[in-house]
Amino acid sequence: MIMSPSVRKFALTAHVTSSVGWIGALAVFLAHAIASMTSADAMIIRSACLAMGLTAWFVIFPLSLASLATGIVQALGTAWGLVRHYWVIAKLLLTAIATGVLLLKLAPISTLESAAAQANFVTTDFVGLRASLLVHAVGGMLILIAIAALAIYKPRGLTPYGVRAQRQRMGDLADTVTAAGVAETPGWVKGAVMIAVALLVLLALMLIVGGHGPGAHLASHA
Numbered sequence: 247m248i249m250s251p252s253v254r255k256f257a258l259t260a261h262v263t264s265s266v267g268w269i270g271a272l273a274v275f276l277a278h279a280i281a282s283m284t285s286a287d288a289m290i291i292r293s294a295c296l297a298m299g300l301t302a303w304f305v306i307f308p309l310s311l312a313s314l315a316t317g318i319v320q321a322l323g324t325a326w327g328l329v330r331h332y333w334v335i336a337k338l339l340l341t342a343i344a345t346g347v348l349l350l351k352l353a354p355i356s357t358l359e360s361a362a363a364q365a366n367f368v369t370t371d372f373v374g375l376r377a378s379l380l381v382h383a384v385g386g387m388l389i390l391i392a393i394a395a396l397a398i399y400k401p402r403g404l405t406p407y408g409v410r411a412q413r414q415r416m417g418d419l420a421d422t423v424t425a426a427g428v429a430e431t432p433g434w435v436k437g438a439v440m441i442a443v444a445l446l447v448l449l450a451l452m453l454i455v456g457g458h459g460p461g462a463h464l465a466s467h468a
């Protein structure tokens with residue numbers, strides 16, 4: 247169902263603020279992850295780990311869910327549709343990947359946060375986990391920036407379903423328009439969608455057979 251202009255603007259405000267807010271919150275997490283790896287001072291490392299826990303649970307996690315939900319509303323409530331344009335599909339897959347990885351990291355982040363709250367925490371505790379969180383935060387940031395760029399550039403390219411939907415909407419006139427739409431689908435858009443699907447499969451394989459699930463880096467606590 248297509249939203250009225252005022253509802254669409256309201257929903258878009260919610261979508262942009264939650265999505266861009268997610269990028270800002272991840273930047274804060276990243277700063278603390280860097281501090282937790284580069285500082286030699288146990289107090290600074292402990293504070294950074296505590297801040298990472300609070301930021302992840304109370305800011306990043308809710309914003310990621312809000313971004314995903316409002317994005318889907320925005321797609322379904324406008325002519326963009328959820329599966330009509332490759333750029334929307336790419337955004338959906340990449341956001342799902344980013345949210346999935348975040349969900350997997352929340353439990354280890356909590357473990358780190360609890361350990362950092364103890365007075366006997368030493369600078370070498372959970373160093374593998376801290377490094378892993380830093381790497382994942384950098385990767386997540388790159389993915390979120392790519393998603394934001396997709397939203398701004400909105401590269402052309404209709405899916406076969408999008409072509410049929412456009413034909414129905416426009417009648418005979420559509421034949422030339424939609425044929426052009428398909429022909430102009432940039433290779434890199436299809437490439438981005440394929441990379442997103444490959445990442446999703448890789449993530450699933452790492453979880454199922456790779457032993458890379460929650461807690462994989464906790465062993466470094468020694």
Ligand code: HEM
Nearest residue numbers: 265313314317318320321324326334337338341393394397
């Ligand atoms: C980190 C995740 C996301 C970020 C940073 C993000 C960012 C943005 C931004 C900045 C816009 C405004 C673009 C403009 O008006 O020119 C936008 C619009 C849009 N987003 Fe997202 N988005 C994200 C996730 C999603 C998801 C998961 C979907 C759903 C598949 C989605 C679907 C859309 C659609 C359809 C629009 C166009 C809305 C309209 O024209 O009314 N987004 N997004």
